[in-house]
Amino acid sequence: MLTLLPNEHVSDGDLVRFLDGEGDPAEQERTDAHLRGCQPCTQRLQSLRRRSRGLSLLLAQTTPAAPEPDVLAATRTGKRGQASPPWLRAAAAVLVVLSAALLAEPVRAWVADLLGIGQTELAAPTQPELWTTPLTPSAPEAGTRVQFTPTGVEVELDIASYQAGGAIRFEAGEVPEVTVQVQGGTADLLVLPSGIRIGNTPESTADYQVTLPAGVRQVRVRVGGGAPRVIPAARVAAGERLDLARPMR
Amino acid sequence: MDVAALFAEHHTALFRYLARWTGDPDVAADAAQEAFVKLLERPPKPGETRAWLFRVGTNAARESERTRSRRSRLLEEAPDRAPMGDAPLAPDARLAAGERRRVVQQALAGLPERDRTMLLMREEGFSHREIAEAVGTTTKSVGTMIARALDKLAAELRLDEEDI
Numbered sequence: 001m002l003t004l005l006p007n008e009h010v011s012d013g014d015l016v017r018f019l020d021g022e023g024d025p026a027e028q029e030r031t032d033a034h035l036r037g038c039q040p041c042t043q044r045l046q047s048l049r050r051r052s053r054g055l056s057l058l059l060a061q062t063t064p065a066a067p068e069p070d071v072l073a074a075t076r077t078g079k080r081g082q083a084s085p086p087w088l089r090a091a092a093a094v095l096v097v098l099s100a101a102l103l104a105e106p107v108r109a110w111v112a113d114l115l116g117i118g119q120t121e122l123a124a125p126t127q128p129e130l131w132t133t134p135l136t137p138s139a140p141e142a143g144t145r146v147q148f149t150p151t152g153v154e155v156e157l158d159i160a161s162y163q164a165g166g167a168i169r170f171e172a173g174e175v176p177e178v179t180v181q182v183q184g185g186t187a188d189l190l191v192l193p194s195g196i197r198i199g200n201t202p203e204s205t206a207d208y209q210v211t212l213p214a215g216v217r218q219v220r221v222r223v224g225g226g227a228p229r230v231i232p233a234a235r236v237a238a239g240e241r242l243d244l245a246r247p248m249r
Numbered sequence: 250m251d252v253a254a255l256f257a258e259h260h261t262a263l264f265r266y267l268a269r270w271t272g273d274p275d276v277a278a279d280a281a282q283e284a285f286v287k288l289l290e291r292p293p294k295p296g297e298t299r300a301w302l303f304r305v306g307t308n309a310a311r312e313s314e315r316t317r318s319r320r321s322r323l324l325e326e327a328p329d330r331a332p333m334g335d336a337p338l339a340p341d342a343r344l345a346a347g348e349r350r351r352v353v354q355q356a357l358a359g360l361p362e363r364d365r366t367m368l369l370m371r372e373e374g375f376s377h378r379e380i381a382e383a384v385g386t387t388t389k390s391v392g393t394m395i396a397r398a399l400d401k402l403a404a405e406l407r408l409d410e411e412d413i
Contacts (some may be wrong), residue, residue: 016392022377025285047409054408059372062350064274066264145336148385149304175325175384190387 010034010041015048069224138176141189146189146196153217156195157210163244165205168221170236173211181209188209198242212236256285259299262373263306269369271310280309300379307383322339345352358407364398371395 010031011019015021018031035042041063155178157168173179180189183248185206188199198208211238212219212233221242222228260281267277284306324411359366363384370380377391386394403409 011393012396013391013393016395017377020371020377020392022392048396048399051403051408054406054410055373055399055402058349058406058408059369061348062353063265066261066268067274067278078315120346123338133373146387147382151385154411174291175297175301176308184324205315218257 009038009044012044012048015041015045019045019049019052044046061180074126083121145178145179145188145192147179148191148196149177150195150213150216152194153215153218154194155212156192156228157219157221158195158197158221159194159208159221159244160197160199161202163202163204163206166207166244168208168210168242168244170210170212170219170231170242172237172239173213173234174213176215178213178216179209179211181211252285255288255302256299259302261283263302266303266369266373267306267310269357269399270365271313272358276310276313280306280313283309300375300383302376303370303373304383312377330338353406356402359405360398360401364394364401367391367395368402379389 014023014027014031017033018028021028023031035045069204159168178196180198182189182198183206185200185204187201187204187206187208188197189199190199210219214233216236217233219231219236221231222230223244229242231242263284264274264277267280268274271277273279284302285308286307288298288302292298325334357369360368363386366384367380370383375383376390380391381388399408
């Protein structure tokens with residue numbers, strides 16, 4: 001929420017939010033009202049707008065054309081121009097089906113045997129889809145849900161304190177992100193380079209649903225600055241539950 | 250799941266984003282293709298397809314060794330493709346366009362990966378929430394980081410000039 005004291009200015013972040021139409025109507029209106037009476041903020045907004053437009057223009061002028069046709073594009077049913085010849089559509093369909101079929105273990109084994117190569121050469125990539133951007137700590141954000149992509153195969157869960165009640169429940173997910181869902185309350189959720197810090201309170205009775213991608217091999221849970229407990233992926237997949245109402249053993 | 254329809258809907262934008270992100274249309278084409286093949290393997294939840302494709306495509310591009318080698322060649326390489334929607338250029342104009350493209354690619358490549366991702370996702374119309382989820386930050390941090398990234402690019406690309 002944007003609240004400004006006299007002589008204060010709108011932050012760059014809020015100006016970009018205003019520019020992108022990200023704030024709710026009340027926030028947009030407050031920013032707009034401030035801008036009407038503040039020349040420095042208006043100039044900064046104009047600068048950000050000019051730079052955004054300039055970048056858009058340059059990108060549009062310098063981005064190469066998309067290649068065509070493509071195997072998957074060939075499966076389209078002639079949305080643009082002439083439809084592909086039947087032989088190309090058939091070949092594309094076979095390739096798409098083959099790509100999908102290669103994901104199945106028996107098919108991989110059969111093809112590997114046929115080609116005389118190791119199965120691993122045909123296997124689908126086993127590395128997790130991880131963004132490797134080194135994360136810098138973000139500002140805590142009170143809320144009920146946060147999603148982020150881990151930077152390694154271990155995720156740390158740093159929980160500020162034990163609670164009056166509640167628990168952490170783990171589950172394996174199918175997307176490459178870690179999701180932390182707070183149920184029955186809120187907490188400050190701070191994404192860290194190694195994982196996430198949950199700023200809860202001792203009075204809280206909230207539960208935390210933690211969903212982890214397949215690439216994460218273990219979670220290191222620390223509550224109240226105590227010794228960490230390591231939860232391996234197998235127990236995550238089995239729906240491990242940690243009680244937050246008492247110190248973990 | 251109608252992959253062909255999803256391809257028709259998202260491929261152009263995904264390729265455009267990846268071409269800007271990597272600076273290499275070939276790597277971008279491969280990464281976009283890989284994202285769609287993975288869509289068959291591990292479809293995301295309905296409503297998350299677009300962000301999922303961009304995420305998987307970005308990961309595929311990053312993994313490509315060709316991306317790294319391409320970055321080292323940026324200074325030497327002449328452009329070989331015209332911008333989207335443009336008619337073929339005369340040699341002089343093509344040289345100027347190539348130089349402009351090289352400067353833009355170099356400026357983007359000089360940004361930290363997260364800043365580049367944020368700017369280019371914003372360019373594709375993603376919300377600040379989607380951008381925050383993709384790069385692992387909070388929604389309210391996105392605007393600040395975008396402003397900072399624009400400032401970094403402003404001098405290098407002369408973004409403050411009216412007639413770019």
